[in-house]
Structures are given as C-alpha cells and as structure tokens.
Amino acid sequence: MAHSAPDPDSAPLPSSAEVVIVGGGVIGASVAFHLAEAGVRDVLVLERDEPASGSSGKPIGGIRAQFSDPLNIGLGQRSLEAWRTFADRPGADIGIDSVGxxxxxxxxxxxxxxxxxxxxxxxxxxxxxxxxxxxxxxxxxxxxxxxxxxxxxxxADGFALPGAAVHGYLRAARRLGATVRTRCAVTGFDTEGGRVRAVRTDSGTVRTGTVVCAAGAWSAALGAMAGVDLPVTxxxxxxxxxxxxxxxxxxxxxxxxxxxxxxxxxxxxxxxxxxxxxxxxxxxxxxxxxxxxxxxxxxxxxxxxxxxxxxxxxxxxxxxxxMTPDRNALIGRAASVEGFLYATGFSGHGFLQAPAVGEIIRDLYLDRTPFIDVGPLSAARFEGSGAAVRPEAHII
The missing domain is CATH 3.30.9.10 (D-Amino Acid Oxidase, subunit A, domain 2)
Structure with a gap:
C-alpha cells in the first residue's frame, strides 16, 4: 500500500532555534529567507494557520515607490528591485506586471x-x-x-501575486536550512534577565535568544505576551x-x-x-x-x-x-526586552515593502548597518516621552 510522505511543516517542533520568526506571511517569509541566505542557522518560522493565510493572502499585490517621504520611497525602491528579480532570487514566478x-x-x-x-x-x-x-x-x-x-x-510600479511570493520565499528558506511549522500558535514567551529565553506554543516550547514578531494584525497581542508595546490595530x-x-x-x-x-x-x-x-x-x-x-x-x-x-x-x-497611529510601519528592536525584534504595522504597505524589510531585520540581527536608517520606525516613537525620532508623514 502506498503511503503519503509526511508533511515537514507539521513535524514535531525543534527543541531550540537560533531565531524564531512568529508569522508565516510575506514579512516573516522574507525575514526567514534573508536570514537563512546570510548563513544564520536554525531559523524557525511559526505560523498558527497556513502560510499567507492572514493579511498576506488577501492584498491586491500593489508594488510601488510613489510615496511622499524618503524613507518609504527607499523601502519601496529597494523592494521593487527585488520583486523584479524574484524569479532568479530566491527563485519563483510571482506574476509581476509592471503596468505602473x-x-x-x-x-x-x-x-x-x-x-x-x-x-x-x-x-x-x-x-x-x-x-x-x-x-x-x-x-x-x-x-x-x-x-x-x-x-x-x-x-516602474505595478502588482504581483502575494501568495506566490510568500511560498517562493519559504521554499527558498527551507532549501537554505530554515524550518517552517504550521498550525502552531504562540502562547507566550519565557524571559529572564530582560531578554528572550524561549517561545511557548500549543505544540511545545522552543529555546531561543531571538524572536522576530511578524504577526501582522495580531502583533499587539503577541508583543504584550513579551511585555513589548506594539500599537497595531x-x-x-x-x-x-x-x-x-x-x-x-x-x-x-x-x-x-x-x-x-x-x-x-x-x-x-x-x-x-x-x-x-x-x-x-x-x-x-x-x-x-x-x-x-x-x-x-x-x-x-x-x-x-x-x-x-x-x-x-x-x-x-x-x-x-x-494599522499604526501614524500609518507608518514598526521596524526595530524592543528596548525593554533584549532579543525581541519586530516588523509589523505596515498599514497596507507590507507586501510592497517586504523584500527591503527582510534585509533590514537580517542586518539588525547580524549587527550590520541596514541600507536605510529605520530608526524613525521604532515603536519607541509612540512612548509618552515624545523624545523618539518620528518618521516623516507620508501623504501618499
């Protein structure tokens, strides 16, 4: 009798990982690919449903660099370059159509x-x-x-297929050694001495020193589990x-x-x-x-x-x-919990900025200088002191 091959995405959780990415949408998938490509070992993506089942499965797929502020223009431009060459790197047909x-x-x-x-x-x-x-x-x-x-x-602008992009990134990340686990919901974090020590899920606990929150609309609740304020609605x-x-x-x-x-x-x-x-x-x-x-x-x-x-x-x-209060993304490191990074709150621009954001999170993790300064996108800008640098308002 023929037996179907086991689904690797539903295999038991590894006991530890160097980096755990929470969210199997386009941001999490891009981060996983860029980290694995850079040689980071034991990258684990946790998705509570299936890849692209949340916000990444529903957008219209618009990609553009027509913004009114340099930061969002830069993120859009860098991403457009990556979308155009996606068939070569990481290697998938995303149906890009440069209609403008x-x-x-x-x-x-x-x-x-x-x-x-x-x-x-x-x-x-x-x-x-x-x-x-x-x-x-x-x-x-x-x-x-x-x-x-x-x-x-x-x-130069246009649109592409978001679902194809998510799966293209994840396939490439797996080839480079990353692990993806679906139907695996995060239920909490273990912290000690002000830093991340483990991720708790409904399928077990994974020891790790680094978490990346790429949970989209569900990021506020996820951040709260770790004591990190992510104002996403x-x-x-x-x-x-x-x-x-x-x-x-x-x-x-x-x-x-x-x-x-x-x-x-x-x-x-x-x-x-x-x-x-x-x-x-x-x-x-x-x-x-x-x-x-x-x-x-x-x-x-x-x-x-x-x-x-x-x-x-x-x-x-x-x-x-x-959505964030100023409709700009949240990208950076949590000041209150060492080892907690976030890329969320894109307010409708997540798909179009995903390639650039994957690069940026990779560089922040590896202590490299990203191609663009995302300091103004830190969640600290919403803290009560008002001292944090804020992004320039984008009208478009």
Whole structure:
C-alpha cells in the first residue's frame, strides 16, 4: 500500500532555534529567507494557520515607490528591485506586471502635493511624473479626463501575486536550512534577565535568544505576551472582482483616485479588481466580505470613471490592514526586552515593502548597518516621552 510522505511543516517542533520568526506571511517569509541566505542557522518560522493565510493572502499585490517621504520611497525602491528579480532570487514566478501606478488628482491642491512628492521621488531615482488629464485617459480609458486636474504616474510600479511570493520565499528558506511549522500558535514567551529565553506554543516550547514578531494584525497581542508595546490595530479592507468581462478590459495601470481612495486594476481572469478604503469601517478582526462599501466606491466611480459604477461585483474578499497611529510601519528592536525584534504595522504597505524589510531585520540581527536608517520606525516613537525620532508623514 502506498503511503503519503509526511508533511515537514507539521513535524514535531525543534527543541531550540537560533531565531524564531512568529508569522508565516510575506514579512516573516522574507525575514526567514534573508536570514537563512546570510548563513544564520536554525531559523524557525511559526505560523498558527497556513502560510499567507492572514493579511498576506488577501492584498491586491500593489508594488510601488510613489510615496511622499524618503524613507518609504527607499523601502519601496529597494523592494521593487527585488520583486523584479524574484524569479532568479530566491527563485519563483510571482506574476509581476509592471503596468505602473496612476494617481488621479482632482484639484490644484492635490496636484501641488504630488508635484512636491515627484521632486523627492525623482531625486531618489523613481521615474514618476505629473501628466495631463488627456495623457491619463490614454493610459486608462475608463477615466473621464474632465473630472481631474492632472495625474501622477510611474511606469516602474505595478502588482504581483502575494501568495506566490510568500511560498517562493519559504521554499527558498527551507532549501537554505530554515524550518517552517504550521498550525502552531504562540502562547507566550519565557524571559529572564530582560531578554528572550524561549517561545511557548500549543505544540511545545522552543529555546531561543531571538524572536522576530511578524504577526501582522495580531502583533499587539503577541508583543504584550513579551511585555513589548506594539500599537497595531486591525482594520478590515475589502475588494470586489467583476469576473471576466466582455469585451475584455484594456491593460491599464493600477489606478487610484487620491481623494476617495477608490482604486481598480486588471484581474488575471479577464476582469477588474475594484477597491476602496471605506472610512466608515470600525477597527476589528472581522474578515467577512460584505457589500456596503460598494456604495462609496460607486459614488467615486461616477465622478472619475463612470463606466465602472455599473460593473457587477460577482465576488470579493476581506482582509486585515495592520494599522499604526501614524500609518507608518514598526521596524526595530524592543528596548525593554533584549532579543525581541519586530516588523509589523505596515498599514497596507507590507507586501510592497517586504523584500527591503527582510534585509533590514537580517542586518539588525547580524549587527550590520541596514541600507536605510529605520530608526524613525521604532515603536519607541509612540512612548509618552515624545523624545523618539518620528518618521516623516507620508501623504501618499
């Protein structure tokens, strides 16, 4: 009788690991790959469900460097370079499509805001530019050019497949010696003398001197187990899928209306992906799909791209953003607990920044100087003293 091979991800836990990464999403997977590639032995990824089953399984996969501040531009640029070469390193097809990002700008105030951002972006090597309504319409025929004052476009941006990226990173990490354990929930940490000594799970305890929190929307609870304050709040975000359309949509950029946050882009099934950040959404862990947000989407579509307002929403899904108070990520080392690192709170930008963040956590662990200073992204910026350096606010 033939027997199926045992699942290595469900094998017994190792008794110890050099680094334990909590979270099997794109951030945790990127960190695991970069550490293993650098020769760190005994890297262990713990995922309470399956890889990419949380926030990383639900995003729209946008990748861009069009931000308004140098730090987020730098993270986006570094990551774009990695996404473009992902087929070679670590080695997987992530379906990258460099269609560009097109921001629709409704008035001169928005145009001026983006003009200033484009100057910063261009100085850092981002090929973005302000374009006319007519040029924007040529890129995206759904757009009513009379409804905007201008648009901002970068041809280097686009989108990719988040699930494929997570599994590509994890496969490569395993080849390099990392271990992944699924269906394994963290239940606590053992600390002694102000440092991490072990991770407790529902499948046993693992001795370690280093933990990386990459738990996304669940990071606040995980940090609290170790006595580390990570101000991350879950917030539901939803998208709709039109299904195949006839005639098939033209190939368009990832198009986003700055004022309303309405966005849309091509779906690989021959339709469109539709989305909007509904300002009425209350924080929480609910991940059920509902259609109430389609009303503000349709209102925004009527203003900018009327043909979209009547398209069917045949299916959709909901996922969680991991929000911080200033909508910037939390990346760094905990000051209160030695050996506790964190990379979380990306507020919708986790997928697009994941390659750069994997590099940074690797370098922090190895006491190297990262390619960019992430000191302003320390969780210490939210401490009551106000002495911590804060990141520059990004408008985009």
């Amino acid at each position: 990002y097109l921001f629709l700008l409704g008035d001169e105030e928005e145009v001026e805001t983006f003009r200033q951002a484009v100057v910063v972006q261009n100085e850092l090597g981002v090929p973005s530019r302000i374009i006319t309504p007519r040029e924007a319409h040529e890129l995206c025929p759904y757009l009513d050019p009379r409804s905007i004052a201008a648009a901002a476009f970068s041809p 879950p917030l539901r975000r939803q998208i709709a899928l039109t299904g195949p359309l006839s005639p098939a949509p033209p190939r368009i950029p990832f198009t986003l209306d700055f004022a309303s946050t309405m966005y849309f882009h091509n779906d690989r099934a021959g339709g469109l992906v539709l989305g909007l950040s509904d300002a009425r959404q209350e924080p929480g862990f609910g991940r059920e799909f509902s259609r109430e947000w389609l009303e503000p989407f349709q209102e925004a579509a009527l203003r900018r791209a009327p043909a979209l307002a009547g398209l069917p929403a045949r299916s959709g899904w909901a996922g969680l953003y991991e």
